[in-house]
Amino acid sequence: MIAAVPTFAVVGHPNKGKSSIVSTLAHDDSVRIAPDPGTTVACRAYPMRVDEVVQYVLVDTPGFQRARRALAWMKERETHAGAHREVVEAFVAEHRGTGRFEDECELLTPLLEGAGILYVVDGSTPYGPEFEAEMEILRWTGQPSMALINPIEGETHVEEWRAALGQYFKIVRVFDAHEAPFEARLELLRGFGQLAEAWRGPLEDAVAVLAEERTRVHRRVARAVAGMIGEMLVHTAARKLSHDADATLYESSLEQKWKDELRERERAGRREVERLYGHRHIEREEDAFEWLEQDLFSTDHWFFWGLNRRQLIASGAAGGAVVGGAIDVSVGGASLLLGSLVGAAIGGAGAWWSSTKLTRMRVMQLPMGGRLLRCGPVQSANFPYVVLGRALYHHARVAGRTHANREALFLDDGDERENWIERLNDARRRELDRIFRDLRDGEERTADLAECLVPLFAAGDAPGV
Numbered sequence: 321m322i323a324a325v326p327t328f329a330v331v332g333h334p335n336k337g338k339s340s341i342v343s344t345l346a347h348d349d350s351v352r353i354a355p356d357p358g359t360t361v362a363c364r365a366y367p368m369r370v371d372e373v374v375q376y377v378l379v380d381t382p383g384f385q386r387a388r389r390a391l392a393w394m395k396e397r398e399t400h401a402g403a404h405r406e407v408v409e410a411f412v413a414e415h416r417g418t419g420r421f422e423d424e425c426e427l428l429t430p431l432l433e434g435a436g437i438l439y440v441v442d443g444s445t446p447y448g449p450e451f452e453a454e455m456e457i458l459r460w461t462g463q464p465s466m467a468l469i470n471p472i473e474g475e476t477h478v479e480e481w482r483a484a485l486g487q488y489f490k491i492v493r494v495f496d497a498h499e500a501p502f503e504a505r506l507e508l509l510r511g512f513g514q515l516a517e518a519w520r521g522p523l524e525d526a527v528a529v530l531a532e533e534r535t536r537v538h539r540r541v542a543r544a545v546a547g548m549i550g551e552m553l554v555h556t557a558a559r560k561l562s563h564d565a566d567a568t569l570y571e572s573s574l575e576q577k578w579k580d581e582l583r584e585r586e587r588a589g590r591r592e593v594e595r596l597y598g599h600r601h602i603e604r605e606e607d608a609f610e611w612l613e614q615d616l617f618s619t620d621h622w623f624f625w626g627l628n629r630r631q632l633i634a635s636g637a638a639g640g641a642v643v644g645g646a647i648d649v650s651v652g653g654a655s656l657l658l659g660s661l662v663g664a665a666i667g668g669a670g671a672w673w674s675s676t677k678l679t680r681m682r683v684m685q686l687p688m689g690g691r692l693l694r695c696g697p698v699q700s701a702n703f704p705y706v707v708l709g710r711a712l713y714h715h716a717r718v719a720g721r722t723h724a725n726r727e728a729l730f731l732d733d734g735d736e737r738e739n740w741i742e743r744l745n746d747a748r749r750r751e752l753d754r755i756f757r758d759l760r761d762g763e764e765r766t767a768d769l770a771e772c773l774v775p776l777f778a779a780g781d782a783p784g785v
Contacts, residue, residue: 322464323434326376326512326519326526329363331427331458332440333451334383337470340497340724341440342366342380345505349601349723351380363426368526370533375526376509379435381427387453390424394460404460408432428461436515437465439485443494444473447480455488464515466491491515497724502781505722506530538777539770540596545711545777546770548589549704552582553759556696560686567683567693578679578695583616586707590714597718603728616706678703697760704756705741708773712740716780740780748772 330338343351346366363381367374384390394407412428415421431437437458441451458465467489469481478494485492495508506527513523557578559570594602679699684692717729744752751772758765 321432321434321462322436322516322518323377325374326516326522327365327379327430327435328376328438328512329379329381329427329430329435330438330440331381331431331454332383333454334385336383336440336442337472337497337724338383338440339380341438341468341470341495342378343724344497344500344722345508346378347598347723349599349726351723353724353726361423361426363430365430370529373529375529376512376523377435379430381430382423384427384454384457385423386421387424387457388450390421391453391457394457405432405462408457408460424457428457431458431461431463435463436512436519437461437463439465439467439489440470441467441481441485442473443469443471443475443478443481446477447484451484455485459488464519465489466493466511466515468492469494470497498722500722501720502534534781535778537596538781539774541593541715541777542773543766543770544589544592544596545708545715546766546773548585548592548711549707549756549769550759550766552585552698552707553704553756554697554762555582555585556694557581558692558694561683561691561693563690565691567681567691570693571681571695574681574693574695575679579616582698586616586710589711593711593715594718597721598723599718599721603726616710701756704759705752708752709741712776712780715777716740719777719781740776743776743779 330341332338339351339353343349343353343366346368348366348368351366361382363379366378366380368376368378390411394404394411397407397410398404408428409432411421412425412432416425416429439455439458441447465488467485469478469485469492471478471494475494482492482494491511491514493508493511495504500508509523509527509530513520555578557574559574561567561570594600679696682694684694686692721729752769755765755769755772759769
């Protein structure tokens, strides 16, 4: 007997990572995970949905508590191998609701209702014969089954587990619920299709749907980040002043307000990226985030996150050459391309000079009297690259994070950080240069920017990058 929709009960000994497996494969960070045994006391189904269509179902179950006694009860009533399932059914019928073998009855129920078996063990702990009673009971149910070795704290005992599990399960896989990359999760689903012929087609379809959904997520992330960068490039902060007020007294506080608003926009962008990947409950340690929060405006870090000096000068030179080229065209070539050469030189020098210049203050007269002190928008040509580099770094950490990982999101402040902008080829950087200039000039190029960013986010979809 198997369920119509591919359904898998994740079973095993307490505290071996069953709930972590469920959370990772269901892409659901609402699954309760705790280091204490017995966290799961009742079965709960977690359907994996894409566009509201259920692709498969994971059932989190309590751990075996009295497997040896339960098996002894069953063996006393054993007649022949063909009746094993009936004995298991009789065991559940007799003990359910009596207070005896409560956990065993709870975890066996979804199996008797048609769920396949995913038996989970911890590859960092030694194998022991006490697990054989559990595996024998599961075998008696007659349900299609697979064993998963979850190396919670390492792989010290994986091989001894593999040898033992191979005697009870046709398929044995090592699967790290906390570190498994997206492709490894898809490969495990393909393996599930080997458990029952009726599930092979639906699970192949599920793998294809999940891969397509991942591609759509990349596009959504690109749109979210493009919108964030576009808004940050033109953002200003303003304060009304009386006619005789000294504007210089308010410049510092207004600039701080402008910076705080841009920092908050970046934080909102990160939260949106986390949400798009289904991480709605990520905890943050402020200390771990402090370096990323503070140095958005620390120009000492800008050449790490954004363009390096050579790229920045080249970028400015390219923009200057475009302007100079327009001069050459206007005089019919009489300038002997001097406009392009001069424009490139001026543009390169200007980009370098302005690389650490954040913004400027302006005082404007208001039509109805009084004045307006305005801070922004950002002046540095490197600023959008800094924001993009930080967004790509954050995305790599989030995209590679499984839903079973409940540790605070940690963003390294050491040598492991990588400048993602250095991955850009010259053609992609020139395209970004044009888009950033147009956005700064008030043109609506957010959709173009998003399209340009999609391949970057697809390339960054890997753990530990």
